[in-house]
Amino acid sequence: xxxxxxxxxxxxxxxxxxxxxxxxxxxxxxxxxxxxxxxxxxxxxxxxxxxxxxxxxxxxxxxxxxxxxxxxxxxxxxxxxxxxxxxxxxxxxxxxxxxxxxxxxxxxxxxxxxxxxxxxxxxxxxxxxxxxxxxxxxxxxxxxxxxxxxxxxxxxxxxxxxxxxxxxxxxxxxxxxxxxxxxxxxxxxxxxxxxxxxxxxxxxxxxxxxxxxxxxxxxxxxxxxxxxxxxxxxxxxxxxxxxxxxxxxxxxxxxxxxxxxxxxxxxxxxxxxxxxxxxxxxxxxxxxxxxxxxxxxxxxxxxxxxxxxxxxxxxxxxxxxxxxxxxxxxxxxxxxxxxxxxxxxxxxxxxxxxxxxxxxxxxxxxxxxxxxxxxxxxxxxxxxxxxxxxxxxxxxxxxxxxxxxxxxxxxxxxxxxxxxxxxxxxxxxxxxxxxxxxxxxxxxxxxxxxxxxxxxxx
Amino acid sequence: xxxxxxxxxxxxxxxxxxxxxxxxxxxxxxxxxxxxxxxxxxxxxxxxxxxxxxxxxxxxxxxxxxxxxxxxxxxxxxxxxxxxxxxxxxxxxxxxxxxxx
Numbered sequence: 001x002x003x004x005x006x007x008x009x010x011x012x013x014x015x016x017x018x019x020x021x022x023x024x025x026x027x028x029x030x031x032x033x034x035x036x037x038x039x040x041x042x043x044x045x046x047x048x049x050x051x052x053x054x055x056x057x058x059x060x061x062x063x064x065x066x067x068x069x070x071x072x073x074x075x076x077x078x079x080x081x082x083x084x085x086x087x088x089x090x091x092x093x094x095x096x097x098x099x100x101x102x103x104x105x106x107x108x109x110x111x112x113x114x115x116x117x118x119x120x121x122x123x124x125x126x127x128x129x130x131x132x133x134x135x136x137x138x139x140x141x142x143x144x145x146x147x148x149x150x151x152x153x154x155x156x157x158x159x160x161x162x163x164x165x166x167x168x169x170x171x172x173x174x175x176x177x178x179x180x181x182x183x184x185x186x187x188x189x190x191x192x193x194x195x196x197x198x199x200x201x202x203x204x205x206x207x208x209x210x211x212x213x214x215x216x217x218x219x220x221x222x223x224x225x226x227x228x229x230x231x232x233x234x235x236x237x238x239x240x241x242x243x244x245x246x247x248x249x250x251x252x253x254x255x256x257x258x259x260x261x262x263x264x265x266x267x268x269x270x271x272x273x274x275x276x277x278x279x280x281x282x283x284x285x286x287x288x289x290x291x292x293x294x295x296x297x298x299x300x301x302x303x304x305x306x307x308x309x310x311x312x313x314x315x316x317x318x319x320x321x322x323x324x325x326x327x328x329x330x331x332x333x334x335x336x337x338x339x340x341x342x343x344x345x346x347x348x349x350x351x352x353x354x355x356x357x358x359x360x361x362x363x364x365x366x367x368x369x370x371x372x373x374x375x376x377x378x379x380x381x382x383x384x385x386x387x388x389x390x391x392x393x394x395x396x397x398x399x400x401x402x403x404x405x406x407x408x409x410x411x412x413x414x415x416x417x418x419x420x421x422x423x424x425x426x427x428x429x430x431x432x433x434x435x436x437x438x439x440x441x442x443x444x445x446x447x448x449x450x451x452x453x454x455x456x457x458x
Numbered sequence: 459x460x461x462x463x464x465x466x467x468x469x470x471x472x473x474x475x476x477x478x479x480x481x482x483x484x485x486x487x488x489x490x491x492x493x494x495x496x497x498x499x500x501x502x503x504x505x506x507x508x509x510x511x512x513x514x515x516x517x518x519x520x521x522x523x524x525x526x527x528x529x530x531x532x533x534x535x536x537x538x539x540x541x542x543x544x545x546x547x548x549x550x551x552x553x554x555x556x557x558x559x
Binding site for chain 2: 201313325332338
Protein backbone atom coordinates (compact mmCIF):
# COMPACT_ATOMS: atom_id res chain seq x y z
CA UNK A 1 0.00 0.00 0.00
CA UNK A 2 1.30 3.47 -0.84
CA UNK A 3 -0.16 6.54 0.77
CA UNK A 4 -1.15 9.33 -1.53
CA UNK A 5 -2.26 12.33 0.42
CA UNK A 6 -4.29 10.83 3.22
CA UNK A 7 -5.43 7.88 1.16
CA UNK A 8 -4.07 4.36 1.30
CA UNK A 9 -3.76 3.09 -2.21
CA UNK A 10 -3.00 -0.37 -3.51
CA UNK A 11 0.04 -0.93 -5.67
CA UNK A 12 0.79 -3.74 -8.05
CA UNK A 13 3.67 -5.00 -5.94
CA UNK A 14 1.45 -5.24 -2.88
CA UNK A 15 4.08 -3.34 -0.90
CA UNK A 16 2.67 -2.11 2.39
CA UNK A 17 4.68 0.94 3.32
CA UNK A 18 3.94 4.52 4.12
CA UNK A 19 4.50 6.82 1.21
CA UNK A 20 5.74 10.34 1.37
CA UNK A 21 3.75 11.36 -1.63
CA UNK A 22 1.97 14.05 0.34
CA UNK A 23 3.33 17.40 -0.73
CA UNK A 24 2.95 18.62 2.84
CA UNK A 25 5.52 16.15 4.05
CA UNK A 26 7.99 17.86 1.81
CA UNK A 27 8.40 20.68 4.30
CA UNK A 28 10.91 23.41 3.77
CA UNK A 29 13.52 21.22 2.20
CA UNK A 30 11.10 19.41 -0.05
CA UNK A 31 10.78 15.70 0.50
CA UNK A 32 12.63 14.59 3.58
CA UNK A 33 15.33 11.98 3.36
CA UNK A 34 13.50 9.47 5.58
CA UNK A 35 10.43 9.85 3.42
CA UNK A 36 12.50 9.36 0.29
CA UNK A 37 13.88 6.18 1.83
CA UNK A 38 10.35 4.96 2.46
CA UNK A 39 9.33 5.52 -1.12
CA UNK A 40 12.49 3.87 -2.37
CA UNK A 41 11.80 0.93 -0.10
CA UNK A 42 8.33 0.75 -1.58
CA UNK A 43 9.91 0.46 -5.00
CA UNK A 44 8.17 3.49 -6.44
CA UNK A 45 11.30 5.49 -7.22
CA UNK A 46 14.93 4.53 -7.24
CA UNK A 47 17.13 7.54 -7.79
CA UNK A 48 20.29 5.50 -7.28
CA UNK A 49 19.57 3.39 -10.37
CA UNK A 50 18.31 6.29 -12.42
CA UNK A 51 20.51 7.02 -15.42
CA UNK A 52 18.72 10.28 -15.94
CA UNK A 53 18.85 12.75 -13.08
CA UNK A 54 17.53 15.81 -14.88
CA UNK A 55 15.37 16.74 -17.82
CA UNK A 56 15.34 19.78 -20.07
CA UNK A 57 12.29 20.00 -22.33
CA UNK A 58 12.35 22.31 -25.31
CA UNK A 59 8.69 22.83 -26.11
CA UNK A 60 8.18 24.06 -29.67
CA UNK A 61 4.85 25.80 -29.16
CA UNK A 62 2.93 26.14 -32.42
CA UNK A 63 4.52 22.97 -33.76
CA UNK A 64 6.95 22.65 -36.67
CA UNK A 65 5.81 20.84 -39.78
CA UNK A 66 7.35 17.37 -39.69
CA UNK A 67 7.71 17.36 -43.49
CA UNK A 68 9.72 20.59 -43.33
CA UNK A 69 12.07 19.58 -40.54
CA UNK A 70 12.83 16.07 -39.29
CA UNK A 71 10.71 13.78 -41.53
CA UNK A 72 11.27 15.11 -45.03
CA UNK A 73 9.76 13.42 -48.08
CA UNK A 74 11.84 14.61 -51.04
CA UNK A 75 10.20 12.10 -53.38
CA UNK A 76 6.66 13.31 -52.62
CA UNK A 77 4.73 15.58 -55.02
CA UNK A 78 5.45 19.35 -54.98
CA UNK A 79 2.42 20.26 -52.89
CA UNK A 80 3.51 17.84 -50.17
CA UNK A 81 7.29 17.85 -49.99
CA UNK A 82 7.51 21.60 -49.43
CA UNK A 83 10.25 24.10 -50.16
CA UNK A 84 13.23 22.88 -48.17
CA UNK A 85 15.77 20.22 -49.08
CA UNK A 86 17.14 17.45 -46.90
CA UNK A 87 20.81 17.23 -45.92
CA UNK A 88 22.77 14.23 -44.74
CA UNK A 89 23.69 13.97 -41.09
CA UNK A 90 26.62 12.27 -39.41
CA UNK A 91 24.46 9.13 -39.23
CA UNK A 92 24.18 7.43 -42.64
CA UNK A 93 20.56 7.10 -43.69
CA UNK A 94 19.21 9.87 -41.49
CA UNK A 95 18.56 13.12 -43.35
CA UNK A 96 17.03 16.27 -41.90
CA UNK A 97 16.19 19.76 -43.14
CA UNK A 98 18.96 21.84 -44.70
CA UNK A 99 18.31 24.57 -42.13
CA UNK A 100 19.62 22.43 -39.26
CA UNK A 101 23.28 22.15 -40.30
CA UNK A 102 24.65 22.10 -36.74
CA UNK A 103 22.18 19.46 -35.62
CA UNK A 104 23.14 17.36 -38.63
CA UNK A 105 26.65 17.13 -37.16
CA UNK A 106 25.41 15.57 -33.92
CA UNK A 107 22.65 13.25 -35.09
CA UNK A 108 24.58 10.39 -33.51
CA UNK A 109 23.37 11.73 -30.16
CA UNK A 110 19.74 12.13 -31.16
CA UNK A 111 16.87 9.61 -31.24
CA UNK A 112 14.17 10.80 -33.62
CA UNK A 113 10.63 9.51 -33.00
CA UNK A 114 8.90 9.88 -36.36
CA UNK A 115 5.62 8.11 -35.61
CA UNK A 116 4.03 10.20 -32.89
CA UNK A 117 0.30 10.71 -33.24
CA UNK A 118 -2.83 11.33 -31.22
CA UNK A 119 -6.56 11.36 -31.94
CA UNK A 120 -7.97 13.78 -29.42
CA UNK A 121 -8.38 16.94 -31.46
CA UNK A 122 -6.13 19.28 -33.37
CA UNK A 123 -5.99 22.21 -30.97
CA UNK A 124 -2.63 23.35 -29.63
CA UNK A 125 -3.87 22.81 -26.10
CA UNK A 126 -4.70 19.13 -26.72
CA UNK A 127 -1.12 18.57 -27.76
CA UNK A 128 0.24 20.66 -24.90
CA UNK A 129 -1.63 18.58 -22.36
CA UNK A 130 -0.41 15.35 -23.93
CA UNK A 131 3.22 16.38 -24.07
CA UNK A 132 3.41 18.21 -20.73
CA UNK A 133 1.44 15.72 -18.62
CA UNK A 134 1.08 12.51 -20.60
CA UNK A 135 -2.70 12.84 -20.39
CA UNK A 136 -5.54 14.62 -22.07
CA UNK A 137 -8.03 16.13 -19.63
CA UNK A 138 -10.53 18.86 -19.00
CA UNK A 139 -10.10 21.88 -16.73
CA UNK A 140 -12.15 20.27 -13.96
CA UNK A 141 -10.03 17.13 -13.98
CA UNK A 142 -6.46 18.38 -14.35
CA UNK A 143 -3.36 16.21 -14.42
CA UNK A 144 0.03 17.34 -13.19
CA UNK A 145 2.78 18.79 -15.34
CA UNK A 146 5.78 16.44 -15.56
CA UNK A 147 8.05 18.90 -13.76
CA UNK A 148 5.62 19.00 -10.87
CA UNK A 149 5.60 15.21 -10.73
CA UNK A 150 9.41 15.15 -10.56
CA UNK A 151 9.37 17.92 -7.94
CA UNK A 152 6.93 15.93 -5.84
CA UNK A 153 8.75 12.63 -6.16
CA UNK A 154 12.31 13.85 -5.73
CA UNK A 155 12.04 17.32 -4.14
CA UNK A 156 14.59 20.09 -4.63
CA UNK A 157 18.36 19.53 -4.65
CA UNK A 158 19.18 23.12 -3.73
CA UNK A 159 17.47 26.41 -3.00
CA UNK A 160 16.34 26.43 -6.60
CA UNK A 161 12.91 25.01 -7.34
CA UNK A 162 13.03 21.47 -8.70
CA UNK A 163 10.79 22.51 -11.59
CA UNK A 164 11.25 25.71 -13.59
CA UNK A 165 9.64 26.93 -16.81
CA UNK A 166 11.35 29.50 -19.04
CA UNK A 167 10.87 32.16 -20.15
CA UNK A 168 7.14 32.72 -19.57
CA UNK A 169 3.83 30.88 -19.27
CA UNK A 170 2.04 29.74 -22.37
CA UNK A 171 -0.66 32.28 -23.06
CA UNK A 172 -3.24 32.39 -25.83
CA UNK A 173 -2.80 29.54 -28.26
CA UNK A 174 -6.38 29.40 -29.45
CA UNK A 175 -8.70 27.94 -26.85
CA UNK A 176 -9.14 28.59 -23.16
CA UNK A 177 -8.43 25.02 -22.11
CA UNK A 178 -5.46 23.97 -19.92
CA UNK A 179 -1.89 24.02 -21.25
CA UNK A 180 -0.70 21.28 -18.93
CA UNK A 181 1.93 23.30 -17.08
CA UNK A 182 0.35 23.31 -13.63
CA UNK A 183 0.91 21.08 -10.62
CA UNK A 184 -2.76 20.06 -10.37
CA UNK A 185 -3.03 17.14 -7.94
CA UNK A 186 0.71 17.13 -7.35
CA UNK A 187 0.01 20.02 -5.00
CA UNK A 188 0.60 23.75 -4.96
CA UNK A 189 4.03 23.29 -3.38
CA UNK A 190 5.11 21.75 -6.67
CA UNK A 191 3.85 24.39 -9.05
CA UNK A 192 6.63 25.13 -11.55
CA UNK A 193 8.50 28.37 -11.03
CA UNK A 194 8.03 30.63 -14.04
CA UNK A 195 10.90 32.93 -14.91
CA UNK A 196 8.46 35.54 -16.18
CA UNK A 197 10.93 37.53 -18.29
CA UNK A 198 13.02 37.35 -21.45
CA UNK A 199 16.65 36.50 -20.57
CA UNK A 200 17.84 37.83 -23.94
CA UNK A 201 16.94 41.40 -23.05
CA UNK A 202 19.53 43.75 -21.62
CA UNK A 203 17.11 44.88 -18.90
CA UNK A 204 16.35 41.28 -17.94
CA UNK A 205 15.28 40.75 -14.36
CA UNK A 206 13.53 37.71 -12.99
CA UNK A 207 10.04 39.05 -12.47
CA UNK A 208 9.28 36.54 -9.76
CA UNK A 209 12.48 37.30 -7.84
CA UNK A 210 11.98 41.02 -7.46
CA UNK A 211 11.09 42.07 -3.94
CA UNK A 212 7.90 44.10 -3.80
CA UNK A 213 8.40 47.88 -3.96
CA UNK A 214 9.67 49.20 -0.64
CA UNK A 215 10.68 45.78 0.65
CA UNK A 216 14.29 45.42 1.75
CA UNK A 217 15.94 42.09 2.48
CA UNK A 218 15.77 42.98 6.18
CA UNK A 219 12.02 43.45 5.99
CA UNK A 220 11.59 40.26 4.03
CA UNK A 221 13.53 38.31 6.66
CA UNK A 222 11.49 39.96 9.41
CA UNK A 223 8.37 38.79 7.66
CA UNK A 224 9.80 35.32 7.40
CA UNK A 225 10.39 35.23 11.15
CA UNK A 226 6.88 36.44 11.81
CA UNK A 227 5.50 33.83 9.48
CA UNK A 228 7.51 31.15 11.24
CA UNK A 229 5.86 32.11 14.53
CA UNK A 230 2.45 32.01 12.95
CA UNK A 231 3.25 28.67 11.41
CA UNK A 232 4.07 27.30 14.83
CA UNK A 233 0.57 28.19 15.92
CA UNK A 234 -0.88 26.75 12.77
CA UNK A 235 0.81 23.41 13.29
CA UNK A 236 -1.60 22.65 16.09
CA UNK A 237 -4.47 22.67 13.63
CA UNK A 238 -2.43 21.64 10.67
CA UNK A 239 -4.06 20.61 7.43
CA UNK A 240 -2.66 19.54 4.11
CA UNK A 241 -3.40 23.00 2.76
CA UNK A 242 -1.43 24.82 5.47
CA UNK A 243 1.50 22.49 4.98
CA UNK A 244 1.57 23.16 1.27
CA UNK A 245 1.33 26.88 1.85
CA UNK A 246 4.26 26.73 4.24
CA UNK A 247 6.37 25.01 1.59
CA UNK A 248 5.41 27.57 -1.01
CA UNK A 249 6.23 30.48 1.32
CA UNK A 250 9.57 28.95 2.27
CA UNK A 251 10.46 28.48 -1.36
CA UNK A 252 9.54 32.07 -2.12
CA UNK A 253 11.68 33.40 0.74
CA UNK A 254 14.61 31.26 -0.29
CA UNK A 255 14.34 32.52 -3.84
CA UNK A 256 14.15 36.14 -2.75
CA UNK A 257 17.05 36.10 -0.32
CA UNK A 258 19.58 33.50 -1.48
CA UNK A 259 22.58 34.98 -3.34
CA UNK A 260 23.25 31.61 -4.98
CA UNK A 261 19.75 31.54 -6.33
CA UNK A 262 19.97 35.02 -7.75
CA UNK A 263 23.30 34.18 -9.33
CA UNK A 264 21.82 31.14 -11.04
CA UNK A 265 19.67 33.49 -13.09
CA UNK A 266 22.51 35.88 -13.97
CA UNK A 267 23.61 35.22 -17.54
CA UNK A 268 26.24 37.97 -17.31
CA UNK A 269 28.32 35.31 -15.54
CA UNK A 270 28.69 33.50 -18.85
CA UNK A 271 31.39 34.35 -21.42
CA UNK A 272 30.15 36.47 -24.33
CA UNK A 273 31.36 33.84 -26.75
CA UNK A 274 29.19 31.17 -25.15
CA UNK A 275 26.17 33.47 -25.10
CA UNK A 276 26.74 34.09 -28.80
CA UNK A 277 27.02 30.36 -29.44
CA UNK A 278 23.54 29.83 -28.00
CA UNK A 279 22.20 32.78 -29.99
CA UNK A 280 21.29 36.16 -28.54
CA UNK A 281 17.58 35.56 -28.71
CA UNK A 282 14.87 34.39 -26.32
CA UNK A 283 15.23 30.70 -27.16
CA UNK A 284 19.02 30.68 -27.11
CA UNK A 285 19.41 32.52 -23.83
CA UNK A 286 16.62 30.45 -22.25
CA UNK A 287 18.51 27.28 -23.20
CA UNK A 288 21.68 28.70 -21.64
CA UNK A 289 19.75 29.51 -18.49
CA UNK A 290 18.29 26.01 -18.47
CA UNK A 291 21.82 24.61 -18.35
CA UNK A 292 22.73 26.96 -15.47
CA UNK A 293 19.65 25.92 -13.52
CA UNK A 294 20.24 22.20 -14.02
CA UNK A 295 23.87 22.67 -13.05
CA UNK A 296 22.77 24.38 -9.83
CA UNK A 297 20.17 21.88 -8.71
CA UNK A 298 16.94 22.15 -10.66
CA UNK A 299 15.72 18.79 -11.89
CA UNK A 300 13.22 19.61 -14.61
CA UNK A 301 13.40 22.73 -16.78
CA UNK A 302 11.08 23.44 -19.69
CA UNK A 303 11.80 26.12 -22.27
CA UNK A 304 8.63 27.29 -24.00
CA UNK A 305 9.74 28.32 -27.47
CA UNK A 306 6.97 30.94 -27.75
CA UNK A 307 4.08 31.69 -25.46
CA UNK A 308 1.50 32.36 -28.16
CA UNK A 309 0.91 31.62 -31.82
CA UNK A 310 -0.68 34.94 -32.76
CA UNK A 311 1.04 37.86 -34.49
CA UNK A 312 4.59 36.65 -33.97
CA UNK A 313 7.08 34.54 -35.89
CA UNK A 314 6.51 31.04 -34.50
CA UNK A 315 6.19 27.45 -35.67
CA UNK A 316 2.44 27.68 -36.38
CA UNK A 317 2.83 27.97 -40.16
CA UNK A 318 -0.71 28.59 -41.43
CA UNK A 319 0.35 31.39 -43.82
CA UNK A 320 -3.18 32.77 -43.45
CA UNK A 321 -2.31 36.36 -44.34
CA UNK A 322 -3.58 37.56 -40.99
CA UNK A 323 -2.71 36.87 -37.34
CA UNK A 324 -1.38 33.39 -38.16
CA UNK A 325 0.83 34.38 -41.07
CA UNK A 326 3.95 32.32 -40.46
CA UNK A 327 5.46 30.99 -43.65
CA UNK A 328 8.55 29.27 -44.98
CA UNK A 329 10.32 32.63 -44.74
CA UNK A 330 9.99 32.58 -40.95
CA UNK A 331 11.19 28.99 -40.76
CA UNK A 332 14.22 29.72 -42.94
CA UNK A 333 15.27 33.09 -41.54
CA UNK A 334 14.42 32.87 -37.86
CA UNK A 335 12.95 29.69 -36.42
CA UNK A 336 15.16 26.93 -37.80
CA UNK A 337 18.44 28.86 -37.37
CA UNK A 338 17.52 29.85 -33.80
CA UNK A 339 16.61 26.31 -32.88
CA UNK A 340 19.65 24.83 -34.61
CA UNK A 341 22.07 27.05 -32.69
CA UNK A 342 20.33 26.87 -29.33
CA UNK A 343 19.74 23.11 -29.29
CA UNK A 344 23.24 22.18 -30.42
CA UNK A 345 24.88 24.70 -28.08
CA UNK A 346 22.93 23.20 -25.21
CA UNK A 347 24.02 19.66 -26.05
CA UNK A 348 27.66 20.68 -26.50
CA UNK A 349 27.64 22.69 -23.30
CA UNK A 350 26.03 19.94 -21.23
CA UNK A 351 28.52 17.45 -22.62
CA UNK A 352 31.54 19.64 -21.90
CA UNK A 353 30.39 19.99 -18.29
CA UNK A 354 29.77 16.27 -17.86
CA UNK A 355 26.03 16.87 -17.47
CA UNK A 356 24.78 15.29 -20.68
CA UNK A 357 25.15 11.77 -19.30
CA UNK A 358 22.65 12.52 -16.57
CA UNK A 359 20.41 14.98 -18.38
CA UNK A 360 17.89 14.07 -21.04
CA UNK A 361 16.96 16.81 -23.50
CA UNK A 362 13.50 16.29 -24.96
CA UNK A 363 12.36 18.33 -27.94
CA UNK A 364 8.58 18.12 -28.12
CA UNK A 365 5.68 19.76 -29.91
CA UNK A 366 1.91 19.52 -29.96
CA UNK A 367 1.39 17.84 -33.33
CA UNK A 368 2.63 17.79 -36.90
CA UNK A 369 1.40 19.85 -39.80
CA UNK A 370 -0.76 18.85 -42.77
CA UNK A 371 1.11 16.90 -45.42
CA UNK A 372 -0.57 18.85 -48.20
CA UNK A 373 0.26 22.55 -48.38
CA UNK A 374 -2.78 24.78 -48.02
CA UNK A 375 -3.83 27.28 -50.69
CA UNK A 376 -1.45 29.95 -49.35
CA UNK A 377 1.53 27.63 -49.10
CA UNK A 378 1.25 26.99 -45.36
CA UNK A 379 0.46 23.90 -43.36
CA UNK A 380 -2.27 23.48 -40.76
CA UNK A 381 -2.58 21.43 -37.56
CA UNK A 382 -2.10 17.69 -37.96
CA UNK A 383 -2.06 15.38 -34.92
CA UNK A 384 -2.07 12.19 -37.02
CA UNK A 385 1.73 12.18 -37.43
CA UNK A 386 4.75 14.10 -36.25
CA UNK A 387 8.37 13.92 -35.13
CA UNK A 388 9.90 14.75 -31.74
CA UNK A 389 13.26 13.69 -30.37
CA UNK A 390 15.34 12.94 -27.31
CA UNK A 391 19.02 12.91 -26.52
CA UNK A 392 21.29 12.77 -23.50
CA UNK A 393 21.05 10.53 -20.46
CA UNK A 394 21.05 6.91 -21.52
CA UNK A 395 19.10 7.58 -24.70
CA UNK A 396 20.56 5.67 -27.66
CA UNK A 397 21.31 8.31 -30.24
CA UNK A 398 21.75 7.96 -33.98
CA UNK A 399 18.47 6.16 -34.50
CA UNK A 400 14.97 6.70 -35.80
CA UNK A 401 12.05 5.14 -33.96
CA UNK A 402 9.02 4.56 -36.18
CA UNK A 403 8.27 5.99 -39.59
CA UNK A 404 5.45 7.59 -41.51
CA UNK A 405 3.99 6.67 -44.89
CA UNK A 406 5.21 8.14 -48.19
CA UNK A 407 3.54 11.49 -47.63
CA UNK A 408 3.92 11.73 -43.87
CA UNK A 409 0.18 11.34 -43.33
CA UNK A 410 0.18 8.52 -40.78
CA UNK A 411 2.55 6.25 -38.89
CA UNK A 412 3.76 3.47 -41.16
CA UNK A 413 5.40 1.38 -38.49
CA UNK A 414 5.95 1.46 -34.73
CA UNK A 415 3.25 4.06 -33.92
CA UNK A 416 4.10 5.98 -30.76
CA UNK A 417 1.59 7.82 -28.58
CA UNK A 418 2.47 11.02 -26.71
CA UNK A 419 2.40 9.56 -23.15
CA UNK A 420 5.11 7.11 -24.15
CA UNK A 421 7.60 9.98 -24.37
CA UNK A 422 7.04 11.02 -20.77
CA UNK A 423 6.82 7.39 -19.68
CA UNK A 424 10.31 6.91 -21.12
CA UNK A 425 11.65 9.96 -19.30
CA UNK A 426 10.01 8.95 -16.02
CA UNK A 427 11.41 5.44 -16.26
CA UNK A 428 14.85 6.81 -17.08
CA UNK A 429 14.60 9.00 -13.99
CA UNK A 430 14.11 5.93 -11.82
CA UNK A 431 10.34 6.00 -11.41
CA UNK A 432 8.53 2.68 -11.32
CA UNK A 433 5.50 3.31 -13.50
CA UNK A 434 3.72 0.24 -12.17
CA UNK A 435 3.81 1.21 -8.53
CA UNK A 436 3.96 4.99 -8.38
CA UNK A 437 0.56 6.58 -7.92
CA UNK A 438 -0.59 10.18 -7.71
CA UNK A 439 -3.72 11.65 -6.22
CA UNK A 440 -6.46 11.99 -8.80
CA UNK A 441 -9.93 13.49 -8.65
CA UNK A 442 -11.35 13.31 -5.14
CA UNK A 443 -8.00 11.95 -3.93
CA UNK A 444 -8.67 8.79 -5.92
CA UNK A 445 -5.24 7.39 -6.77
CA UNK A 446 -4.22 7.22 -10.38
CA UNK A 447 -1.17 5.97 -12.20
CA UNK A 448 1.33 8.62 -13.13
CA UNK A 449 0.91 7.69 -16.74
CA UNK A 450 -0.90 5.00 -18.67
CA UNK A 451 1.72 4.12 -21.25
CA UNK A 452 4.75 1.95 -21.80
CA UNK A 453 8.16 3.52 -22.30
CA UNK A 454 9.61 3.46 -25.81
CA UNK A 455 11.91 0.45 -25.43
CA UNK A 456 14.14 1.29 -28.42
CA UNK A 457 15.34 4.47 -26.74
CA UNK A 458 17.37 2.65 -24.09
CA UNK B 459 5.97 37.89 -26.02
CA UNK B 460 7.56 38.82 -29.30
CA UNK B 461 11.30 38.74 -29.64
CA UNK B 462 13.46 41.84 -29.50
CA UNK B 463 16.98 41.70 -30.87
CA UNK B 464 19.39 44.03 -29.15
CA UNK B 465 22.99 45.07 -29.67
CA UNK B 466 24.98 45.11 -32.89
CA UNK B 467 26.17 41.85 -34.44
CA UNK B 468 29.63 42.06 -35.99
CA UNK B 469 32.08 39.82 -37.80
CA UNK B 470 35.35 40.19 -39.68
CA UNK B 471 35.75 38.59 -43.07
CA UNK B 472 38.86 38.18 -45.22
CA UNK B 473 39.81 36.87 -48.62
CA UNK B 474 42.31 34.12 -49.44
CA UNK B 475 42.43 34.26 -53.23
CA UNK B 476 38.72 34.06 -54.04
CA UNK B 477 37.79 32.15 -50.91
CA UNK B 478 36.10 34.31 -48.25
CA UNK B 479 36.53 33.33 -44.60
CA UNK B 480 34.57 34.64 -41.63
CA UNK B 481 35.38 34.88 -37.96
CA UNK B 482 32.82 34.32 -35.20
CA UNK B 483 29.85 36.61 -35.08
CA UNK B 484 29.77 38.67 -31.91
CA UNK B 485 26.36 39.50 -30.45
CA UNK B 486 24.96 36.83 -32.74
CA UNK B 487 21.14 36.99 -32.90
CA UNK B 488 21.09 33.41 -34.11
CA UNK B 489 19.00 34.13 -37.18
CA UNK B 490 19.92 33.24 -40.77
CA UNK B 491 23.48 34.17 -41.70
CA UNK B 492 24.35 34.53 -45.37
CA UNK B 493 27.04 35.60 -47.79
CA UNK B 494 25.72 38.24 -50.14
CA UNK B 495 27.65 38.29 -53.41
CA UNK B 496 27.42 41.27 -55.80
CA UNK B 497 28.89 41.64 -59.26
CA UNK B 498 29.40 45.13 -60.62
CA UNK B 499 27.09 46.45 -57.90
CA UNK B 500 24.24 44.01 -58.57
CA UNK B 501 23.37 41.20 -56.11
CA UNK B 502 23.94 37.85 -57.82
CA UNK B 503 23.80 35.38 -54.93
CA UNK B 504 22.87 34.92 -51.27
CA UNK B 505 24.38 31.77 -49.79
CA UNK B 506 23.83 30.22 -46.35
CA UNK B 507 26.85 30.94 -44.16
CA UNK B 508 26.21 29.05 -40.92
CA UNK B 509 27.08 25.65 -42.30
CA UNK B 510 30.70 26.61 -42.90
CA UNK B 511 32.98 29.50 -42.02
CA UNK B 512 34.38 29.75 -45.58
CA UNK B 513 32.86 30.12 -49.02
CA UNK B 514 34.11 30.38 -52.58
CA UNK B 515 31.67 31.75 -55.10
CA UNK B 516 31.80 29.48 -58.16
CA UNK B 517 30.72 32.06 -60.78
CA UNK B 518 33.37 33.00 -63.34
CA UNK B 519 31.50 35.70 -65.27
CA UNK B 520 33.91 38.63 -65.69
CA UNK B 521 33.29 41.57 -63.39
CA UNK B 522 34.09 43.15 -60.06
CA UNK B 523 32.82 40.97 -57.21
CA UNK B 524 32.05 42.12 -53.67
CA UNK B 525 31.08 39.91 -50.73
CA UNK B 526 29.59 40.85 -47.35
CA UNK B 527 28.26 38.79 -44.44
CA UNK B 528 24.62 39.47 -43.57
CA UNK B 529 22.38 38.50 -40.65
CA UNK B 530 18.61 38.50 -40.69
CA UNK B 531 17.14 41.19 -38.47
CA UNK B 532 13.70 40.26 -37.19
CA UNK B 533 11.54 43.23 -36.38
CA UNK B 534 8.16 41.59 -36.80
CA UNK B 535 6.62 38.96 -39.02
CA UNK B 536 4.50 41.32 -41.15
CA UNK B 537 4.47 40.47 -44.83
CA UNK B 538 2.99 42.05 -47.93
CA UNK B 539 0.53 40.48 -50.34
CA UNK B 540 3.39 38.67 -52.08
CA UNK B 541 4.50 37.15 -48.79
CA UNK B 542 7.67 39.26 -48.49
CA UNK B 543 8.67 40.84 -45.19
CA UNK B 544 7.75 44.50 -44.96
CA UNK B 545 10.07 45.44 -42.08
CA UNK B 546 12.29 42.51 -41.13
CA UNK B 547 15.32 42.23 -43.42
CA UNK B 548 18.96 41.19 -43.83
CA UNK B 549 21.56 43.68 -42.63
CA UNK B 550 25.31 43.84 -43.28
CA UNK B 551 27.35 42.81 -40.24
CA UNK B 552 30.88 42.67 -41.69
CA UNK B 553 33.44 44.55 -43.70
CA UNK B 554 33.25 44.02 -47.46
CA UNK B 555 35.85 42.17 -49.50
CA UNK B 556 36.20 42.08 -53.26
CA UNK B 557 38.05 40.64 -56.23
CA UNK B 558 37.94 40.96 -59.98
CA UNK B 559 37.43 38.18 -62.52
